[in-house]
Amino acid sequence: MAQSFSKRFKKDMRLNWSAYLLVLPVLLYYAIFCYKPMYGIIISFKDFSLRKGIVGSEWVGLVYYKDFFSSYYFLRLLKNTVVISAASIAVGFPIPIIFALLLNEVRSRAYKRTVQTVSYMPHFISIVVICALIRLFTANHSLLTTFFSYFGYDDRYDMLNYKEYFVPIYVLSNVWQNTGWNCIIYLSALAGIDMELYEAARIDGANRWKQTLHVTLPGIANTVILLFVLRLGSIxxxxxxxxxxxxxxxxxxxxxxxxxxxxxxxxxxxDYAYSAAIGLFNSVINVIFVLTANRASNRLAGVGLF
Amino acid sequence: MKKALLLLVTIAMFMTCLPMAGAEGTGYPYDGTNEPIRILRVAETRAVDAGYSGWGDTPFFKTWVEKSGINAEVIEVADDAGIMLTLSAGDYPDVILIYESAYNGGLNALIEENLAINLSEYSEYMPDYEAILDSHPSYRPYVTYQGGVRFFANLISPDNIVTRWRDMVVRQDMLDKLDMEVPTTTDEFYDLLYAMKNDLGVENPLMGNMWRDVLFYEGFAATEFGIPTAGSYQIDGQYHYGAYEEGYRGLVSYYHKLYEDGLLDPNFKTTDESTSQASLLNGTTGVHPTTGARINTISARSEDPDFKLVGIGSLNGSDGTRAMFSQLDPLTPKRINAYVTADSKQPELAVAFFNWLYTEEGTIIANFGPEGLCFEYDADGNPVPTDYMLNNPDGMSFDNMLYALSMANGPVYVIRALSMFRFGKPEQRAAMEAWDQNDAALYKLPPYSINDKALADEDAALWTDLNTYIRESMVQFVTGELNTDEDFDAYIAQLKSMGMDRLIEIEQIALDEYYAK
Structure with a gap:
């Protein structure tokens, strides 16, 4: 006989009270630090004053949104944001996967560890230092410009002078800084693949490449898709x-x-109200992207976040 | 009964006289029995670098408390956001030390939110500050708003030299080799750069990452083209913007010529300070925009005994017009101000505490730090920094020691003796005097601000776009991506369509308001 939800819930609570106790701090964390502050986004519709507080400040409607959307540069800003982000995903997303697959094929443990450590080190360097390095490498008569001068680049000029190089410099330096770090999660997914599958594939006559194609890739596909959907959420x-x-x-x-x-x-x-307005605008677009991507992946691959 | 009444009256009189005694300027020190005045500020990290646990722990602060006889404590937060957080948590101090611009809405918001009370109501507790405000016509309008003095400010004495601190320098040894004089017009300046390039083989004769400020906003070469600067200025109280005037066309085409002929650093947009200083030292550049303080640090790094820098002031017009503009700080620079909040239980004491900084003794200590530790008097009775300040064991510069151990960046009356120490090397002083040969004071805008919230918001929205466009076009005109003959009219039309006229209108309203005070 079907019991009502609350009855089943109570029963379950009595039986598994320790599990509920464990989950309680996490729920509290989300309630206090993630959900409760959310009402603060109303300041993007208010003339926010510290003294009057979030609730007490006066409503001004869509003033900040109008300000932003009517900017002469709005479309350019939107375009640049999306281009830089999309390029970062297009280049920066697959590279850690390929890197993890390659590392996975390395047999020498010591070599593998060394490569891994060296490659994720830049992740911990402050962005200010990273940018100073980038500027040095792309300055006139420097490492990169001298190298490119063999291919016809005029190395009297800094590369950051040129608008066409900005996005590649931004994206590739991101790849350099983050590939090692981002591949860690794929390495752990790779470690989780059942070795018996490889054995079976070998018995069926699959070579290394076929094993990668038919065992390894499907084995990490779910991880890849989930991370991709999440990544779209910060476009x-x-x-x-x-x-x-x-x-x-x-x-x-x-x-x-x-x-x-x-x-x-x-x-x-x-100017908190103005920045809250822009933050909200960005979040709305991000949510749309996550929902769409999630839906697509649910339909096409049968996996999704929810 | 009568006796009792008399006694009461006597006691009452005695009680009202007590604080008055302090206010006469003779009353310091007070008796030191008050609840500490709570002062909220962004942490002065240089005090920590100098080995103190915080700014409130420095000998300067302790001397201030001791000599004024008023207890005080400092609440230091990491940054401006920390101040906002502390305030929004409802924790209101007696005094806030903050840049006006760091508070959203500026002075107007500070007043509206009861964070800047009318100090004039306590004027008997700040006779020394009042006296200094009356000593020069530019001081009082600066601190007065809505019917009273609103904050304790950083004020610079009129005989000071710190208001002129940035412009162009050239290597004297190169001038000597070329047998040329310091240039005074745009043609002479061009000839000098040309000679450097072609006779001395200097790769990039003009280089420096302060190009925006010196070449454009401080009007280094603008006079020849009939405008004081590419930035804002005033003529007879009328607001103007140089990059929106016809004369700007000539200015950008002059710089384009320098760029085209290889005289201006081809990487001027991206060259950083250390690269351009290194170039100046190794002779791949000869003319360099810099500051008075840096003349010293650059020269100190040179191993070449002939290396010497001399100043080039803003260039005069070829028709004999005296240079119209340059960097020039007002006597009321916008630094950290002290605001007394309405939550203070003892505003009289808070006011008296800060007034002490403007007394004769307080001024010296607020400028130099405590006597003995930071300075001593020389035979002529002038304060001289000690070895601890000039060559301190932690390797901190004199300027940083000042930030740590005095009121350098906050409410203080900056006296000439201090600036002579910061810029007192003959080379620096000569450069700063050369930089001073112009009429900037005539065209400079006063330190006004837009006080109406709606207008300020409109101004900010317009200005972000306009400034983006102006700066972007500026470099495009210099590199030739935009042509001064063909594209200049379209550029002006674009500014117009983006609301430049409205911006000038708003600035004019604010400027008129300031002059009305």
Whole structure:
């Protein structure tokens, strides 16, 4: 006989009270630090004043949104943000997977460990130092410009002078900094594949390449898809730190993104309402991307976040 | 009964007289029995670097407390956001030390939110500050808003040299080799760069990452083209913006010519400070925009005994017009101010505490730090920094020691004796005097601000776009991506369509308001 939900829930609670106790701190964390502050986004519709507080400040409607959407540069900012983000995903997403697959084929444990450690080291360097290094490598008569001069580049000029190089420099330096770190999760997924599957494949006559294709890849496919869907959820989040450390007014056309523009607009002045408005706008687009991607992957591959 | 009444009256009189005694300027030190005045500020990390646990722990702060006889404590937070957080948590101190621009909405918001009370109501507790405000016409309008003095400010004495601290320098040894004089017009300047390139083989004669400021916003070469600067200025109280004037066309084409002829660093957009300083030292550049303080640090790094820098002031017009503009700080620079909040239980004491910084003794200590540790008097009675300040064991620079151990960046009356120490090397002083040969004071805008919230918001929205466009076009004109003959009219039209006229209108309203004070 079917019992009501609350009855079943109570019963389950009595039986598994320790499991419920364990989950309680996590629930509290989300309630207190993630859900409760959410009402704060209403300041993006208010003339926010510290003294009056979030609730007490006066409503001003869509003023900040109008400000932002009516900016002469709105479309350019949107385009640059999406281009930089999409390029980061297109290049930066597959590389750690390939890197993990290659590492996985390495037989010498010591060599594998060394490569792994060396490759994820840059992840821990401060972005300010990373950008200083990038500037040094792309300056005139420097490492990269001298190298490219053999292919016809005029190495009297810094590469950051050119708007067409900004996105490649931004994306490839990201790859350099993060590939090692990002491949860790794939390595652990690879470690979870049942060895018997490889054995069976070998008995069936599959060579290394076929094993990779038919055992390894399907084995990590779920992880890849989930991470990809999650990554799409931050498509609008291009942080301003790296941008403002690398750009100059000569490359605004490809480098100026929403966050760097709002930074110039005066986040430094503590204009919280305006930045909350832009943050909300970004989040809405991010959510749309996650939902769409999740739905597509559910339909096409049968896996998804929810 | 009568006796009792008399006694009461006497006691009452005695009680009202007590704080008054302090206010006369003779009353310091107070009796030191008050609840500590709570001062909220962003941490002064240089105090920590100098070995103290915080700014409130420095000998300067302790001397201030001891000499004024008023207890105080400092709450230090990591950054401006920390101040906002502390305030939004409802924890209101007696005094806030903060840059006005760091508070959203500026002075207007500070007043509206009861964070900047009208100090004039306590004027008997700040006679020394009042006296200094009256000593120069530019001080009082700067600190006065909505009917009273609103904050304790960083004020610079009129005989000071710190207001001129950035412009162009050239290597004297190169001038000597070329047998040329310091240039005074745009043609002479071009000839000098040309000679450097072609006679001395200097790779990039003009280089430096302060190009925006010196070449454009401080009007280094603008006079020849009929505008003081590429940035904002005023003529007879009328607001103007140089990059929106016809004269700007000539200015950008002049810089384009320098770029085209290989005289301006081809990487001017991206060259950083250390690269350009290194180039100046190794002779791949000869003319360099820099600051008075850096003349010292660059020269100290040179191993070439002939290396010497001299200043080039803003260039005059070829028709004899005296240079119109340069970097020039007002006597009221926007530094960290002290605001007394309405939550203070003892505003009289808070006011008296900060007034002490403007007394004769307080001014010296607020400028130099405590006597004995930071400075001593020389035979002529002038304060001289000690070895601890100049060559301290932790290797901190004199400037950083000042930030740690005095009021360098906050409410203080900056006296000439201090600036003579910061910029006192003959080479620096000569450069700063050369930089001073112009009429900047005539065209400089006063330190006004837009006080109406709606106008300020409109201004910020317009300005972010306009400034992006102006700066982007600036480099495009210099590199030739935009042509001054063909594209300049379209550039002006674009600014117009983006609301430049409205921006000028708003600035004019604010400027008129300032002058009305």
């Amino acid at each position: 609008m989040s291009v942080g301003f730190e790296k941008i403002i450390l690398l750009y100059n007014e000569g490359v605004y056309e490809t480098a100026d993104v929403i966050s760097s523009y709002t930074y110039r607009r005066g986040l430094v002045k503590g």
